[in-house]
Amino acid sequence: MLPRCGQCGAPDAACRGRGRIQCTTCQATGSRSCPGCDGDGTVQHRRCTGTGRTVTWTEGVITRTPSTGEVKLPAYGVPYLARQQVRERGTWTPTDLTDNDPLRDHLTKAFGPSLKTLLLPYDQEIARHAAARYIRLARVVVAEHPQRVYFVFPASGGPHVLVLPSQKRTWQITAIVLGALVLLALIARLVP
Incomplete structure (x- = not known):
């Protein structure tokens, strides 16, 4: 127009x-x-x-x-499967940002510097406005179940809990699978 x-x-x-x-x-x-x-x-x-x-x-x-652009996600230890579930099932909170507004506390740590840079107006611009959405994600490790990591996030029906194996458990499973493959390869070589 x-x-x-x-x-x-x-x-x-x-x-x-x-x-x-x-x-x-x-x-x-x-x-x-x-x-x-x-x-x-x-x-x-x-x-x-x-x-x-x-x-x-x-x-x-x-x-x-x-013009739309994406802000790079911080390199935190959230597994891909958890990010995907949150993206699909989570209830996101929208927020409007301008260059004059102070950033909310939970946005400041991870995204503050990049958001402030993106919100600065260019020459001959009066102001900038950005629409963002965020979600709170809790990572929980229970002492009784150290092999599991629980991710809790808000969903439409209430809090959603996603259970994933811990990083240590993932390495253990990987080692067992690799060991089984090596054993199968050795058996295949020995049997004519």
């Missing part, structure tokens, strides 16, 4: 008399013939006070397609 003059609707102008394209009514001056006296200036009335010209300060609204 092209920006339009707020006064006469000329496309690609966003006028106020200083548009990129001269608007056909005001010729980029910002004033136009008084509609009350048709620009004659013969009738002294309040609108143009007898000058025949009137200045109407209107505000042009420029719309454009927003």
Whole structure:
């Protein structure tokens, strides 16, 4: 959608008399013939006070397609399976961010520096706005079950608990599988 003059609707102008394209009514001056006296200036009335010209300060609204980008995720120890489950089943909390607003505490640690940089306006920009979403994820290790890691996150039906093997248990399973494969390879070599 092209920006339009707020006064006469000329496309690609966003006028106020200083548009990129001269608007056909005001010729980029910002004033136009008084509609009350048709620009004659013969009738002294309040609108143009007898000058025949009137200045109407209107505000042009420029719309454009927003550019979207992703913020890099921090390199925390959240396994891929847990991230995938949270992405699909989690209830995310939306938040709106601007360059003037202070970041919320839970966004500051991991994303603060990169978000603040992205929210700074460029030259000739008035402000920036970003819509983000976040979710709180709890990683729980219970002493009675050290081979399991529990991930708890909010879902539509209440808190959702995802149980995954711990990193130590994953290495143990990997070692057992590799050992079994080596044993099978040795047996296959010995048997003609």
